[in-house]
Amino acid sequence: MLKFKPSILLTSCLLWASQLMASGSQLDIKLGMSVALTGPASEIGKQLASGSRIYFEQLNKQGGIHGALIELDVRDDGYEPNHTVNNTRFFIYDKKVHALFGYMGTPTTTAIKSMLEHTQIPLLMPYTGATFLREKPAFKVFNLRASYLDEAKEQISHLVDELGHSKIALLIQADEFGITLQKSLTAALKMRGLKPQVVGRFRRNTNGVEKALKLIGNSEATAVAMVGTYEPLSYFILLSQKQNKKLAFTTVSFVSSEDLLSKLTQPSQLMVTEVVPNPVSCEGKICEQFRATLSTHSLPITHAIFEGYLNALVFSRAAKMCPLPFNSNCVLNALSNVINQDDELRHLFKIKPKQKKLPIFRSYHS
Missing domain, CATH: 3.40.50.2300 (Response regulator)
Structure with missing residues (x-):
């Protein structure tokens, strides 16, 4: 279990974001992430945010996406829908993010459904297998997890x-x-x-x-x-x-x-x-790089951190397939292509030719 305090994580995320803004350009890619950093479900949110943040930090040090840096703004909603709505309004109207990223939960994402439909801002890699995000939604969404x-x-x-x-x-x-x-x-x-x-x-x-x-x-x-x-x-x-x-x-x-x-x-x-392989024992380049990266951050290897990391990795690989400035339609199309064509990801998820669904994995306690 992660031991750092939610306030420390939130402060570090915002400080990192502010540093990017100070040194970035108008082409930088802004993402808004609403998760639980406090409350009885906070370990989930902290781990998701940590996984994504670690990958984006590494990517930004290497030059980002065609020179544009990724700015990830993480805000606490305590796994309560009303807070998620407030965070989303801030992201869309004040922060003017390009996409909502890695949102946590079914009740929380359900609460912003009307905002997604009205604004058509993309919701990318939500941490939920909810049906309404998969059955021909009237908004832009990309799911990287099984239903x-x-x-x-x-x-x-x-x-x-x-x-x-x-x-x-x-x-x-x-x-x-x-x-x-x-x-x-x-x-x-x-x-x-x-x-x-x-x-x-x-x-x-x-x-x-x-x-x-x-x-x-x-x-x-x-x-x-x-x-x-x-x-x-x-x-x-x-x-x-x-x-x-x-x-x-x-x-x-x-x-x-x-x-x-x-x-x-x-x-x-x-x-x-x-919905992701066991990050401790999985094989392949992505798994090896993930474990090596976490060893330098003194973080435990968990499924939630791995999922946050994969969300950032897949987003970045798709964004690299599109020109700047950020175009949501291009990135959404590229996301589907990444899963279908990226050999490393297909190996990681054990996706067979013509397989349309992402697989289910298991953990046991006996």
């Missing part, structure tokens, strides 16, 4: 087909994130002639899972597909173990698996679906 539906299918396949569970409960964060995945998990169960045993809910940014545990514990469920962040989900698992509940668990990539696993004090039957 929550794909993650849900992988989890139900694991629980039902591999482990033999047929009585599966759902633990759901009560917001757009939870609704999206409840629909996806229910659809995946229905494909096997099953339905959720019960659905327990809890509020975002709280650990209030006791009522949900009582509901699930009183049911016949033998497994729980969970939707939330690392704090409430780890608390749920620990409480269930304290009550001697013999349950298997799954959850999605958003959770930040390293932070979740670090809070578990005894073995648990837990599988986390991931």
Whole structure:
């Protein structure tokens, strides 16, 4: 788990941005990033921002994009939609960024949907697998992660087909994130002639899972597909173990698996679906460069930092395919081409010829 304070990270990001502005030009590329730097989901936001910041810093030292520097402005929203809306207004109307980048969460991105439609500012690499970002949206978006539906299918396949569970409960964060995945998990169960045993809910940014545990514990469920962040989900698992509940668990990539696993004090039957390869063991030039870069920053190697790093890398490779000044249509087209044509990225994601979907990976705690 990262140990630096959110205020330090935010200050360093803004200081770095101000230095770029002082030495940059009108051709410099401005990106706005709204994530949780405070609150119970802050480790996710801090890690995403760190991964992207590290890559862009390295790129800027090498001359940037055709001489233009990348200015990444990172602002804290605490994983609360109203703060995300305020940050987005600042980015668009005050900062006049070229694109929104690496936004964190389904409820937060849902809250800015009307602004995306009205302004047509691109939303690039959001940290969410939400359906509304993938089904012919009326705004500009590029997703570098598999959908929550794909993650849900992988989890139900694991629980039902591999482990033999047929009585599966759902633990759901009560917001757009939870609704999206409840629909996806229910659809995946229905494909096997099953339905959720019960659905327990809890509020975002709280650990209030006791009522949900009582509901699930009183049911016949033998497994729980969970939707939330690392704090409430780890608390749920620990409480269930304290009550001697013999349950298997799954959850999605958003959770930040390293932070979740670090809070578990005894073995648990837990599988986390991931949207990037294991950054500790993956092979290839990108993985080697990532690990070498992190070794000079004294940061842990995590999936979230790796995803932030990859977001910046893919954006930069696409931007290099376009002339200056920044043109969103050119960059959006280039982003699709990068994934389809870049051999290093295809090797990293193990993308086969004619494969249209990004793969799902897994982490375990047993």
